[in-house]
Amino acid sequence: MILDYPTLKLIWWLLVGVLLIGFAIMDGHDMGVGTLLPFVGRNDTERRVVINTVGPHWDGNQVWFITGGGAIFAAWPIVYATAFSGFYWAMLAVLWALFFRPVGFDYRSKIHNAAWRSTWDWGLFVGGFVPPVIFGVAFGNLLQGVPFHFDDSLVPYYTGSFWQLLNPFALLCGVVSSAMVTLQGAVYLMHRTEGEVYERTRKAMLGAGLVLLAGFTVAGVWVQEIPGYVIAGAIDPSALPNPQAKEVVREAGAWMANYRDLPATLLIPVLAYLGAAAAVWLAWRGRTLAAFVASSLGIVGVIGTAGVSMFPFVMPSITVPDASLTVWDAVSSHRTLAIMFWATLIFMPLIVLYTGWAYKVMAGKVTAAYVRENEHSAY
Amino acid sequence: MVTEQLVDLSRLQFAATAMYHFLFVPLTLGMVWLLVIMESAWVMTGKLVYKDMTRFWGKLFGINFALGVTTGITLEFQFGTNWAYYSHYVGDIFGAPLAIEGLMAFFLESTFIGLFFFGWDRLSRTQHLMVTVLMAVGTNLSALWILVANGWMQHPVGAEFSYETMRMELVDFWAVLFNPDAQAKFVHTVSAGYVTGAMFVLAISAWYLLHGRDREFARRSFSIAAAFGFASVCSVIVLGDESGYVVSEAQQTKLAAMEAMWETEPAPASFNVIALPNEAEMKNDYALHIPWVMGLLGTRSLDQEMPGIRDIVARNRERVEVGVEAVRLLEALRADPSNADLRERFDAVKEDLGFGLLLKKYAASMDEVTPELMDRAARDTIPQVAPMFWSFRLMVAFGFALLALFGLALWHSVKGTFEGKPWLLRWALCFLPVPWVASELGWFVAEYGRQPWTIYGVLPTHLSVSTLSVESLYGSLAGFVGFYTLLLMVEMYLMVRFARQGPGSLGTGRYLNETAHA
Known part of the structure; x- marks a missing residue:
């Protein structure tokens, strides 16, 4: 094997980060669109316009989530086991919210009935709004430590409850996450729409951007x-x-240690600020494509900040700190990490290429006229 | 604490969610190639009817696909939520095919399905066909990686237990990928999917023909489905899973159970057509058998012996005894990891570690193990015979009935006479649910037949679960079943509605029911 074990462990921390960030950028923008849907689309045509901006892409984007889950399973099996069984009800809430999306997108416009369509619109809202909030709450709990331990055979035991996940700091992280995804969705939606929908989204974009900047600051303090x-x-x-x-x-301020030891890492929270602020500024002035890039960089900054603060911890235990899971001791074998590294290295660029092509094919504004012309085939 | 009730509920939830998922997967697997065939005909002949066929059947495909995605999300995460110890214990091997499935297959399929539906006016004909082909390739590769993962559960090759990390670790990735069990499963499962897709198109086309509507459209659909279905059903039967059954011990056990073969017979073994298995006495109260057939089917030879249940239990009884020793040595080794002597002794018996773990169901410590408990653990290694026996027979019977149907459908479609054969059209319509029933029975045989293991010979099911509360399981099980049932009802409603409306739902102006809104 060309790469040694410690290097691969480190690479896999980066790769899981890449997959989470990829998920937040790609699935994030269609979840953001879902969150905005009932508010920026006031009638059926407007809502169809909104839905069709992501209609051809949401399914591919959702695979970032699936692949992220698979990659954590393969690279950090004990994290996959402990986190998902511990956060049982939170995880089920994510899954059940996501259930609304495939059916919401595909079934909504197949029937001409206001109640039917409105039901699915709210379903798409739930599918877009709930998962980012829960992921934020989960990160908020990771930062505080999670009540779990292992027995001698490494069977994980979670000793907390669902309700204690919803503590004030974690909820703040949920707000940050939701605002981040909503900003991403708003910027994308502005890029693909015009007229009334564009104007309403522009206001929502400003709100989401400000909440993100404020929330990120409070969380940082x-x-x-x-x-x-x-x-x-x-x-x-x-x-x-x-x-x-x-x-x-456990030590107060320990999450700041990496920034003290390696000041260059401060660039990551700075990127979160610059990215989000630039996204708001550019989008407000109508430069939506540049704003999308800036907002995506902001996402790199926000998720990167959580990752760098905790490094090398992935999932600390508040009840038995020694059992905390880190990038060094929660990983797969050297061979599995190596194989999965090469698989990712080969396929990830291909995925980016053909996804890019798919967006290029479907590029341009989605208009009311488009929806009318494609009455039978559009979402 | 892990109770039997928790294990049963976890199994029930996995079975329910997996079986719901597999209501949608086989249709996707098969329909996607039918779409490729229809669209190729459109690109090559330029006849609009083929484009309409691709789009109309594609619409129904999409309605089905949405629920395939919905129910599939659960399965990627349920190993973590409900099978935490399993995930830790075998994640080093089992996680890789799932992750590669995402990277190599699911991204491909999901990205191109968007262009399949939305790209008609933006892509050239050839480009769009290429999109459809890539979607089909992605779908089938997806099945390959999932079945590589599942095949490894049946026949865990290329891996070794590590006492330092307390889990199975990957030794040979290629052995996992080219696991004969996985390959046999892949061919059998995708072929069954192709049959399902063909049956779907055949049945609905038959319904149009019975009503004398959209005849040109329905006739061509019927013929394509008949040809594709006949080839697929031959593949399902000839390349049935059984070819994979001789290679591994897990499958020998499964085979013996589904054949209700209690005794090892001299080769070639006979085949029980009908039997009344008696679990308690380990014999059949009644059996109607044909000499030789089982040996031929199972081993593809006349001289290879096939072990009966009694002999398998006896063999496993020995492995249980060695396994108990392996568990003891492992505990000692975990307490004293640098002890070379312990390590050597453990390595000598670790192949049977899983059989020792079976006893954890009955005894908290290996010191409490008695010979009676070991007998019981050995007897546990055989799944219940009667459900296996009957499920398998029912599946095979459906398989041959489908062979007859597709054979006749193809015959009459070559002769061009099927429109005048209402009995054949009615038969096709009535058989619509059959491939689904057969597929679910097949999965039941494969998965129930692996019990009491999640990973055959390595990890018992009762050790694999997450340490959740029983109340949580009742809640989540009710949630999944309720949610899925509701969505299934919505899906069926849309499917029936659009199938009834027919190609007119495309709004092209060429078909019946054009005035109705889509």
């Missing part, structure tokens, strides 16, 4: 108060993964 986690003593990155072999302490 707050996170310095909550206890972070530190590995006490040395850890051997090349060791065989065993999440119970280290000593971990």
Whole structure:
């Protein structure tokens, strides 16, 4: 194997980050569109315009979520096992909300009935609004630590409840996440629409952008108060993964340690600010494509900030800190990481290429005239 | 705590969600190639009817596909939510095909399905055909990787247990990919999907012909479905899973159970056409058998012996005993990892570790294990015979009935006489649900037949679950079943509505029912 084990462990932390960011950029914009749908589309034609901006693409975009799940399963199996079983009801809420999307998109306009269509519009809203909120709440809980531990055979036990996930800091993270996705969706929607829908989306865009900037700032201040986690003593990155072999302490301000040790990493939260602010500014002035790029960079910054703050932790345990899961000891074997690395390296560029082509084919404004002409085939 | 009730509910939830998912998958697998065939005909001949066929059947395909995606999301995450220990224990091997499925197949399929529906006016004919082909390739590759993962559960090759990480680890990726069990499953499963797609088109076309409407459209659809379906049903039967059954022990067990073959017979074994299995006494109260046939089917030879259930239990009883020792040594080794002697002794018996783990259902510690418990664990390695026996027979009977139907449909479509054969059209219409029933029975045989294991010989089902509360499971199970049933009703409503409306729903002005709104 060309790459050694510690390097691959590090690469996989980056790759999971890439997949999460890819998910937030791609599926994020159609979830943002779903969130905005009932508010910026006031009649059936307008709503169809909104839906058809993402109609041909939402399905491909959703695969970022599926593949992200698969990649975490393959690269960090014990994280996949512990997080998804621990966050059981939160995870089910995400899945059940997502159920509304495929059927909402495909079935909504197949029947001429106002109640039918309105039901699916709200279904699409739920499918677009709920998952980002829950992902934000999940990140908020990861930053505080999650109540879990293992027994001798590494069976994970989650000892918290669903309701305690909904604590104030986590809810704030949910707001940040929702605002980030809504901004992304709004900027995209502006790029693909005109007229009334465009104007309403423009206002929503401004709101989402401001909430994102404010929420991110408050979370940044707050996170310095909550206890972070530190590995006490040395850890051997090349060791065989065993999440119970280290000593971990909780310390206020520990989530700031990486920025102190490596000041260059401060560029990542700076990117979050610059990206979001530039997106709002550019979109307000009608430069929607540039705004989409800026908003996407803002997403890199926001998710990157959470990742860099916690590194090397992935899922700290608040009840048994020593059992916390890190990029060094929650991973697959050297061979699996290597194979999955090459698979990702080969297929990811191909995915970006053909997805780009699909957007190019469907490029241009979606108008009321388009919806009328494609009465029988458009969503 | 893990109770039997929790295990049963977790299994029930997985079975329910997987079986719901598989109501939609086979139709997708088959329809997608029929769309490729129809669209190729459009590109080559330029006859508009073929374009209309692609678009109309594509519409129904889309209604089905939406629920395939909906129910599929659950399966990618349910290993984590409900089978946490399984995910930890085998994620090093099992996670890879799932992730590669996403990267290589599902992205392809899902990206191009968007262009399939929305790209008609923006792509050239050849470009659009290419999009449809890529969508079909993606769909089928997706099935390949999922069945590689599933095949590994039946026949776990290319992996080894590591006591340091307390899990199975990948040793040979190519062995996992070219697992003969997975390959046999792939061919059998996608062929069954092709039959389902063909049956769907055949049945609905037959309905149009019975009503004497949209005849040119329906006639061509019927003929394409008949030819494609006949080839596929031959493939399902000839390349049936059974070819894979001799290669591994798991499948020998499954085969013995579904044949109600209690004793090892001298080769070639006979085939039980009908039997009344008696679990308690491990014999058949009644059996009607044909000599030789089983040996021929199962081993493709006249001289290879096939083990009966009693012999498999006896063989597994020995492995359970060694397995108990393996569990003991593992516990000692976990406490003293650098002990070379322990390690050597563990390595000598670790092949049977899974059989020792079977006893964790009955005994908290290996010190509590008695010979009676070991007997019980060995007996547990055989799934219940009667459900296996009957499900398998029903599936095979449906398979041959479909062969007869497609054979006749093809014969009359070559002769051009099927329009005047209402009995054949009615038969095709009545048989619409049959491929679905056969597919679900097939999955039942494959998965129920693997019990008591999630990974054959490696990890028992009762150790695989997440440590959730029983109340959570009742809640989620009710939620899934309720939600899916509601969506299924909506889907059926739309499907029937559009099938009735027919190609007129495209609004091209060439068909019946054009005035109705789509």
